[in-house]
Structure formats: structure tokens, C-alpha cells
Amino acid sequence: MERRAFIKASMAFAAYCGVPAMASVFTRSAAAAQENVADGGATTFNFSVLQKMASSLASQPYGGAPQPLPQTLAELTPQAYNAIEYDHGHSLWHDLPNRQLDVELFHVGMGFKRRVRMYSVDADKHLAREIHFRPELFNYHDAGVKTEQLEGITNLGFAGFKVNKAPELTRRDVVSFLGASYFRAVDDTYQYGLSARGVAVDTFAGVPEEFPDFTAFWFDTPKPGDTTFTVYALLDGPSITGAYRFIIHCEPKRVVMEIEKHVNARKDIKQLGISPMTSMYSCGTSERGRCDTIHPQIHDSDRLAMWRGNGEWVCRPLNNPQKLQFNAFADENPKGFGLLQLDHEFNNYQDVIGWYNKRPSLWVEPVGNWGKGAVNLLEIPTTGETLDNIVCFWQPEKPVKAGDSFDFSYKLYWSSEPPERSPLSNVLATRTGMGGFPEGWAPGENYPKVWARRFAVDFIGGELKAYADKGLAPVINVSAGKIKDIEILYVQPFDGYRILFDWYPDSDSVMPVELRMYVKSGNTALTETWLYQYFPPAPDKRRYIDDRQMS
Numbered sequence: 001m002e003r004r005a006f007i008k009a010s011m012a013f014a015a016y017c018g019v020p021a022m023a024s025v026f027t028r029s030a031a032a033a034q035e036n037v038a039d040g041g042a043t044t045f046n047f048s049v050l051q052k053m054a055s056s057l058a059s060q061p062y063g064g065a066p067q068p069l070p071q072t073l074a075e076l077t078p079q080a081y082n083a084i085e086y087d088h089g090h091s092l093w094h095d096l097p098n099r100q101l102d103v104e105l106f107h108v109g110m111g112f113k114r115r116v117r118m119y120s121v122d123a124d125k126h127l128a129r130e131i132h133f134r135p136e137l138f139n140y141h142d143a144g145v146k147t148e149q150l151e152g153i154t155n156l157g158f159a160g161f162k163v164n165k166a167p168e169l170t171r172r173d174v175v176s177f178l179g180a181s182y183f184r185a186v187d188d189t190y191q192y193g194l195s196a197r198g199v200a201v202d203t204f205a206g207v208p209e210e211f212p213d214f215t216a217f218w219f220d221t222p223k224p225g226d227t228t229f230t231v232y233a234l235l236d237g238p239s240i241t242g243a244y245r246f247i248i249h250c251e252p253k254r255v256v257m258e259i260e261k262h263v264n265a266r267k268d269i270k271q272l273g274i275s276p277m278t279s280m281y282s283c284g285t286s287e288r289g290r291c292d293t294i295h296p297q298i299h300d301s302d303r304l305a306m307w308r309g310n311g312e313w314v315c316r317p318l319n320n321p322q323k324l325q326f327n328a329f330a331d332e333n334p335k336g337f338g339l340l341q342l343d344h345e346f347n348n349y350q351d352v353i354g355w356y357n358k359r360p361s362l363w364v365e366p367v368g369n370w371g372k373g374a375v376n377l378l379e380i381p382t383t384g385e386t387l388d389n390i391v392c393f394w395q396p397e398k399p400v401k402a403g404d405s406f407d408f409s410y411k412l413y414w415s416s417e418p419p420e421r422s423p424l425s426n427v428l429a430t431r432t433g434m435g436g437f438p439e440g441w442a443p444g445e446n447y448p449k450v451w452a453r454r455f456a457v458d459f460i461g462g463e464l465k466a467y468a469d470k471g472l473a474p475v476i477n478v479s480a481g482k483i484k485d486i487e488i489l490y491v492q493p494f495d496g497y498r499i500l501f502d503w504y505p506d507s508d509s510v511m512p513v514e515l516r517m518y519v520k521s522g523n524t525a526l527t528e529t530w531l532y533q534y535f536p537p538a539p540d541k542r543r544y545i546d547d548r549q550m551s
Contacts, residue, residue, distance in 0.1 A: 036129075042129055045128035050243040054264060055241075057234075081143070084107045084143045086139075090137045101222060101226065103163055103219055104164060105160070108159045109145075112159035114159065131158075133156040135150050135151065163229070177233075180197070181214050181235060182278070185257070186255065193301070193359030194301055194388075196277050197276040198261070199276065203271060212241075214234065214244075220232075232246070238266065239267050243261065245260045257414075262406070263408075268402050271376075274395070277339050279339045280390060282320055290320045296347075297348055297356065303315055305340050308331050309334050326377070336366070337363075337394070339361065340418060344416060363412070371398070376394070425526055428458040430530070432453060436504075450504070454503075455500070458496055458497070458498050483502070512533050512534065515533075517530045
């Protein structure tokens, strides 16, 4: 686990409720415990059983806060918690011939108070057996855990799980579910980045946000040699329950998840977030003043990309605003959206701790028609890289009332490049800086000292170059102010075009300014649509300051 995972998951771990009783009572056999990781009695299980379980749970009161952990676990420091290691010899599929995948479990403790139940499933027989907690499943090393406090506690459960991949089955995890309904996956760099969640509830709705939990997981035992596995999850929270099926493909260069979920509302929900993702953006190529660090850039993701239902491709660079910002991009039957990390050059980050150049992108591909709604984007101010400050999700237009049920299916692609890219020219980077004077000069006696903000948007690929002789015309719209001094430059080093323009205020307002641009030739659109949200400074800050001291 990386440093931010502890902070984020422990903050999100706000609620607990018990898993409803299964059809039969689970018993633990001491002899079976020595031979099998899954030591519980057998009970019938399939996805239909899980859906009925989630539906029944929604009609019952929420179970409330998590039960207290034994003192030796509740007082663990992050360093001590990180020292606890699952014993590789007790991995779930350890004895599977030609195993390409395996499951290991996370210990409860520290901020991970949720007691999550785990089950192994024989999919052919539709039978599930519970995996009960016991200290011998873990190596405690120097964590300082007093295991005598844990002996005999079979209901302690686990915090989550990770999936390891061959050939380094005991070292290379590619999927991790840990904390509330958070989960993550990697591409072929094996570097975790942004997170996904099972659901988002009231993220920006004027009421406290809820963090429902995955309270139990069921693992279908794969066939020998399989690189795909299926896991089922039960979700429970104050306002919602859900049954989830994840079919997870651990491909050579990416992880692809097919997700089917059935959610049930316990009570009215102001804002339901489907396929939520959580990322971090501290600073990038624009608004450099927010990045007082040795690193040129710091972010898990640098843009929100949307392939809208009408076929339009949109690039919205992310911000680290000075105050919280929420935007909703209305759509109908979206084709896809995601938080992308497309800059993989080490020199652009110079980070040997976070390795931001290796972070994957996450792309959502809806399956079927999702109807009307909006892609929501929440950007939270942050002063560093330890907190995830970007949240994105789909919000259906239909209000959610108590007793409602919803079905959604979609795919998640964890990869360095999204599975779909616009055939038009794509945004490479966005840059901002001082404006109001010709490029290559500076404000001085020969030019009016009129304050303006300069934008440079770089486009690559597509047919911009082929249409250059016919004339390229940027189409720029702004919600306030005026656009002047537009230039189009071919930039040989990245074999693309830079659109330069200055924004001039027409009032003292400090409200965010929405900018929208694409490039066309005649009636032919040649680029994806660039969106940007700019935050004008206060009027008394709209000046150039020469702070040189010559003597």
C-alpha cells in the first residue's frame, strides 16, 4: 500500500453494518481449518441469491457503526499495520494447478474497522464456504500485535483483499479492494494510482456524504490457467444496499472489469453516483503557482475525458482550485468517460516516491443505455499530494426515492491509455501565464500595462496538419470577459499545433470563467472540445509586479 491509501481509506471507513445471516449456520471445524483456508460449512450461493440478500437487507434498519476492535489492533500505527503480511502459504488458490492468479486478505486494524466476511465459491456446485479469521493466516513480524487477544475470535473478519498475478504470485498484486467500497487496479507498470468506488452517496448535496461498505465478498474458484476471475460483493450503507458482480480480466498490459450491480434505496437519496472514481490533482502544466515543490507536476490524473452521447469528444483539464468547485456536464446515454493520466514522461514529474509517470488511467464504458443524467466533477483544494481531491461519477437524472431499485452495467479499463480516443486532434497540454503583451516580450514601457491571462492549448494527432493550408480557425467561447490576440503556431518538437489567446476581464467579478474551444476548417471540426474553468484574481491582484532590486 502507498501512503495515501491509508489516509483515504481510514477517512472513508465511516460506517459498519453486519452481513445478514446465510441460509445455514456456518460452523468451523478445527481439522478443516488446518487443511483449507475456507473452513466454514457449505451453503447455496449464486448471483441471484446475492441480489435477494441485498433486496432483503434494504428493508431492514441499517446496522450502524462498526464494532470495536481488540485494543492491540485499534491502536496500530500505519507503520505497524503495514508490517502485517498475509501468509502466502494460506492464499485462497494456493493449490490450484497452473495458477495465474491468487487471493490474499488484508487484516483489520488501525482505521480499517469494517469486519468484512470472505467466502470461497465452487461455481459448478453453487456452494460457498466462509473463510474465518485466525491469526495463523498472517505473519505479524514486528507489528507489535498481541495475538493472544485474537485467539478464538472467528468473527473478526478481514479488511479487504488483493489479487496477485503470475509469475511473481507472492509479490505482484494487480487488484486491491480495501476500505468502504474502494478498489483499485494497475496496468503493466504495477503502479497503483486513482481509485474507484462501488457507489457514491451525496458527495455534493448539502448533507454529509455517506460511504457505504462492501460487507462481504464471494470468490468463484477459477479454472487452472485462468487469468480472469469473478468476485461478488454485498454493499450496505445507511441509505443503500447493493449486489455486485465483478468479472475481472487481468490482461498483460491492463486490467478490465465487467461490473453488474443492482442497488436498492433504503431512503431518499439526493445524489446517487454511479461508477465513481477518486483521484488526486495537486498541480500540472497550468496554474503553476499551486505547486511550490521540486516537482514540475504532481497528479494521479490530469484531465476528465468524455465521449458524449451525441458523439462529441471533450477534454476538461483538472484544477486544484482555491475553493471547492462542483460541475455537472449534462448528457444522455454517454459512450464513455474517465479520469486520464496521459503524460508518462518521468522528466515531467521527477518523482521517485509516487512515480506519477506510471499511474494508470481509468475509463468507464457504459453497457446499455444509461438515459439522461450528468457526469459530475468535484474538485477540492489541496496543498499537497496526500489527499485525493478529485471525484467524478455519473448521476442519473431520475431522483432516487426510498424503495427504488436500479440496475447498471459497465466496464472499467485500468490502463496507461484509454481503450477509446477521439479520432480528432487531442489535447496534449494546457498552459497558462501572464498575458497582455506579445509572446516573447514582457510588460514594459513599450506596451500597455493592461492585465490579461494567456492560455496555450496544444493539440496533437488528427488532421490539423492536413488542413493547415486550407486555414485553421479556433472557435472560442467564454462565459465572461473577452478573448483577444489569438495565434496558431505549428510546434515541430511535438508535431502539433498550439493555440494561443489572451483572456481580458470585463468586470471585477472573481466568479469562475468557463472557456470552451475547438479548432475547425470551414465547417469541419478538427479537434476534440477543450473545456477549462479559470478563476480570476481579485481586482487588486490584477497587475504585474516587478520586484527586482537593482541596488
